[in-house]
Structure formats: C-alpha cells, structure tokens
Amino acid sequence: MAIILAIQDIPKQWWSRPICKLTNLADGGCDFNPFGSPTLSLSFLIISTVAVFLAWTALRRISYPFLVDVKRAKATPNEIINYTFPYVVSFMGISYEDPQKxxxxxxxxxxxxxxxxxSGQILMNPLLLILGWCLYEATIVINSEEKDVRVLKRSKLDLGSxxxxxxxxxxxxxG
Incomplete structure (x- = not known):
C-alpha cells in the first residue's frame, strides 16, 4: 500500500518531465524528489521496506524442533481476499493530502x-503469498496423536514425515 500511496503522491506535472540524464546532474536540472508529501511518502516506504525485511528474516530463522507425519493435505483457498479487495479498491482515491481519508x-x-x-486467516497477508508461502488444511500425526491443523509451508506440502x-x-x- 505504501508504494501505491507514494505513486499517488507524485504530482501530474512531474510525470511529463523528461528523464534525467547524466549531463543534467551537474547543472542541477534534475529533481530527485517527486513527492508532494515527501516526509510521509518516504517514511511509509521505509517502514514498509523494514517490515518486509523483518518478516522475511523472521521466517528464515524459524527452528523446526518437531517431527510430524502428514497423512492428508489440501490447499486452503483464500476466500477472505475475494471480499476485501473491493473495499481496498474503494480507498484508491486516498492521498497524503487527504488526512481524513x-x-x-x-x-x-x-x-x-x-x-x-x-479468524486465523493470516495468509490473507499478501507478503506471505509473495514470499512463496501456502496455507493447507492437513491431518498430521504428532506424538502418536492425529490432529487436523492448518499448515504454512513454503512450496507444495507433500505427505510423509x-x-x-x-x-x-x-x-x-x-521446506
């Protein structure tokens, strides 16, 4: 969302300007700040970038101490996305210049x-989808006990230990 807001924060006049060339750098003919509200745009872009990096790092550092046996698995569709996108699209007209929106x-x-x-539908987070994680409903055996659980796995979930x-x-x- 920070990227969308940042793009919407660039004034229309800026888009019609010529692309900066190396020769324009010396004479100050280039403007590297296209934003109408640079503090907000850059702050949210930086916060979003840091959040993505932290999520990626956290997912890579998970330890896997339990051994489970996957008996059955099926991919879980993300129905919640189907009815939230219309609401998200309705906010596409927001900008940093419109604080109430x-x-x-x-x-x-x-x-x-x-x-x-x-609701437990954490996978609705597009970041997990982008990073390749999938949500499954699975039957597993752990400590000789069979359980029906939700499973997150990066890539396809195969049966077995x-x-x-x-x-x-x-x-x-x-995975």
Missing part, C-alpha cells in the same frame, strides 16, 4: 488485521 484507511486496515487475526514448528494455531513446516 488516510485515517479512514488506517482504521480499515486495523479492522481487517483484527478480523484476520481472530517432516520437521515442523507451531506458532499460535498454525504448524509451519520446513
């Missing part, structure tokens, strides 16, 4: 986070 969008995002967190970790109600499987 921006605040409304922040409230919407917090509300969606609360709903997805409580695998290493896993639990975080909240999810099993994360090494």
């Amino acid at each position: 921006l605040l409304g969008f922040v409230v919407f995002l917090l509300w969606m986070f609360a709903i997805t967190y409580k 695998v290493s896993a970790q639990t975080i909240q109600d999810f099993y994360i499987i090494k």
Whole structure:
C-alpha cells in the first residue's frame, strides 16, 4: 500500500518531465524528489521496506524442533481476499493530502488485521503469498496423536514425515 500511496503522491506535472540524464546532474536540472508529501511518502516506504525485511528474516530463522507425519493435505483457498479487495479498491482515491481519508484507511486496515487475526486467516497477508508461502488444511500425526491443523509451508506440502514448528494455531513446516 505504501508504494501505491507514494505513486499517488507524485504530482501530474512531474510525470511529463523528461528523464534525467547524466549531463543534467551537474547543472542541477534534475529533481530527485517527486513527492508532494515527501516526509510521509518516504517514511511509509521505509517502514514498509523494514517490515518486509523483518518478516522475511523472521521466517528464515524459524527452528523446526518437531517431527510430524502428514497423512492428508489440501490447499486452503483464500476466500477472505475475494471480499476485501473491493473495499481496498474503494480507498484508491486516498492521498497524503487527504488526512481524513488516510485515517479512514488506517482504521480499515486495523479492522481487517483484527478480523484476520481472530479468524486465523493470516495468509490473507499478501507478503506471505509473495514470499512463496501456502496455507493447507492437513491431518498430521504428532506424538502418536492425529490432529487436523492448518499448515504454512513454503512450496507444495507433500505427505510423509517432516520437521515442523507451531506458532499460535498454525504448524509451519520446513521446506
């Protein structure tokens, strides 16, 4: 969303300007700050970049101390995305120059986070999809006990013995 807001923060006049060339750098003919609200645009871009890096790092550092046997698995569709995209699109007209719409969008995002967190549909997060993670409903055997669980795995979940970790109600499987 930070990228969309940053692009929307670039004034129309800036898009019609010629592309900077090396010869223009010396005479000051180039403007490297295209944003109408540079502090907000750059702040949110930096915060988003740091958040993506932290999520990527956290997912890479997970240890997998449990051995589980996957008996059955099926991919879980993300129905929640189907009805949230129309709401997200309705906020496409927001900008940093419109603080009341921006605040409304922040409230919407917090509300969606609360709903997805409580419902267990954490995979709605597009970041996990981009990083290659998939959500499955699976039947596993752990400590001689069979359980129906939700599983996050980077790539396809195959049947058989695998290493896993639990975080909240999810099993994360090494892959």
